[in-house]
Amino acid sequence: MPEKILITGGAGFIGLHLAAELASRHDVTLLDDFSRGRRDTLLDSLLDRVTLVEHDLTTPVPDTLLPDDFDTVHHLAAVVGVVHSNEDPQRVLRTNLLSTVHVLDWFTGRPGMSGATFCFASSSEAYAGSVAAGLAALPTGEDVPLLVPDPEVPRSSYGFSKITGELLCRTYARVHGFALRMVRFHNVYGPRMGYDHVIPQFIERVLTGADPFAVYGGDQTRAFCHVDDAVAALIALAGLPTKETLLVNIGNDSEEVRMDDLARMVFETAGRTPSIAAHPAPPLSPARRLPDLTRLRELTGYRPAVDLREGLRRTYAWYAHDLATRGTGQ
16 A cells, blocks of 8 residues: 655755655655755656645644644754855754755654655764764774764755754654664765865766866865665665664765776776866865665665765766756756
């Protein structure tokens, strides 16, 4: 029997990929204000199979805006990305905290959803302060103590918003007794993620002929997770029958890569050979990020299916087309 599923931030990166996977077998509603989500061919292709509702979650959800019988709510709406944290930390904090409070208030105020599952999208940025302070090992498991790094640095705004969002969700779940899934996404990438993240930035710069090619923090390492794998893990966690609150890393722990080597992989994908100009890493950028996926595997049997080279090939193809047709109306 089809489930009724709400995705906030449903026109965004992970949100729309999630919707595309669910729409063929479930009743899916997307909620977005299009401050970051975009109207494009993928969204258009889903409009005959999903319901699209526009609303700004920095304001409360009106009583009549949405049905009150969803089985699962995926709260993905947020301002994400280092660029936004550095340039507008007030917006990051205000949007991410208000949207979570308003969704939780709406969710818990609907008696018809007393048995529904609430899924909150957190982030690996929650670990940044703990890793820097030596309180968390690598690979990093979910149960390490969390701390906020230097609050004077704007980048701290995003990680703090996610730590606080987790605390809000835990508190509401404890008071109201609903099933809660909190997932800490680790470096998810893929088509349609915007241009504010490292992989699309590398692709855009190599396509526009940057040479020398600047790499900041080239000796830092990350383990990137293709969006298809992230979506599969999220769906599996949401479908677990337990009412227990679950906090779970989602990522790829099998392909840790240096940032300068990532740049070279993008060059290879594009068939280009620029020289690399090495620069220091930005403030508070972690030297290494790698999730411990033991809990995810034990709960779901998860294994990443898209390796980095294949994922880069798919992502490069999408961005090459997007850049070529930008402004043409195609």
